[in-house]
Amino acid sequence: MNQVSVVARKVKELHDASAPEYGSQKGHGFCSAEERGAWMNVLKGLSIDKNSSCLEVGAGTGVLTELLGAILNRSGTLYAQDFSRESIELNREHLTGKTEATLKYLEGDAHDRGVFSPIEDHSLDLIVARQSVVFFEDPIHVFKLWKGLLKAGGRAVILDALWDRFIWTGEWAGLVESLPLSCPGSIRSMTYLMEQAGFSIEKSYFLDEVNDCLGDSGARYPRFVIVAHPN
Template sequence: MLEQRIETYWNGRADSYSDLVKREMICQKKQAWESLLRKYAGEQENLTVLDVGTGPGFFAILLAGMNYSVTAIDKCEEMLKEARQNAVSAGTNIRFLKADAHDVDLPKESLDLIVSRNVTWLLPNPMEVYQEWHRLLKPTGKALVFDANWHLGLSDPALQAECDKYLRLAMEKGYKQNTSPRQRKENEAIARKLPLTYEKRPLWDEQAFRNCGFRQVEVQDNISPMVHDEMEQLLYKPTPMFAICASK
């Protein structure tokens, strides 16, 4: 089953992914992401927030530090284990739950804000998830998605050639891949079975949010200069990270 395969893969990546998040917490990326989150969330405090696919807890910790009431969910128990440890180290109070993005056991219209980073590309049923988010958000609530066309090259040979080119350039400058060949092979095999691998985003998401009833959708096609370091900007030049803010 695809969902179990995804869970197994990311449970196996929990330790290394947590190490990455710990590095982000002590560099300029922390301030960059805080600034971006505040830009979209506004200056209001005491928001009720859901972090979807929290992984090792980076967004959840940032949001809790912004005086928000944070619930964070993930399907992977090993990721949640890392997230809980990271939250304790950061001195933050966060509610962590093991849950699917399309079926969250929270009341209707109970959230001010839903956020996710590098998660939506992994959804086997993204439209169902966006519909669930619409259900969970208050009438003035917002959904924030930060993601990229990570695997669009699997169906676009020209894009894949560009990705390979910039990977080589990054490696010439000292970049080292943080996954094994076996992990990269499995990640690609999973991506081939996921619907958003074959969609041009954020165009797809903009239409999907509107179809789910969101009244306003703001898109920023390239936020990489704000949140990626120089090496990452080179590596991901063909697939920059985008931001979507969908208001209910």
């Protein structure tokens, strides 16, 4: 096994172990109705078509999947992908009865096109990744894969934060030097890599309402959104 695979295995193992508590952790789950509402407002601001074919990459235990599922209607399709089996099981339980859309789970590594085999090339309207691209060992490779999955006119949406290395503690700290986006110093760290992968950036901005709800965490690690489309 090469070094890349060792890192992926560790990322997966840590997420499997933390999945049961994930939804109750500040900054991961929603700690108040206001915070949930602020994230919903972010999605509403994207004017997502209710009939969309949508993929959530690194969907985890379903915190954001639930909001996406609430937006889509019965003509929509929502693929929720993750390599943490524990997270996918919790996501499945959490989403039960919460969306009219067709919900499909894809288990495996986001770097592997085979994981997305039920999705045809250039068929998706939307790809969303919340707090998962920071775990990718080869973000440009993943963004190129997204480009192949999106329709012309489709969009990739990254929701993340300007983390620093000190947020990564315990066993997670050992991953920092292996993950290129683990401590992005500016939004530009991500938009630049997306451009290198063949995306044009439509907009990027800090999520003021979300950051206000998060208090100190929102001030120190400001959450942001990037909206991009394939060139």
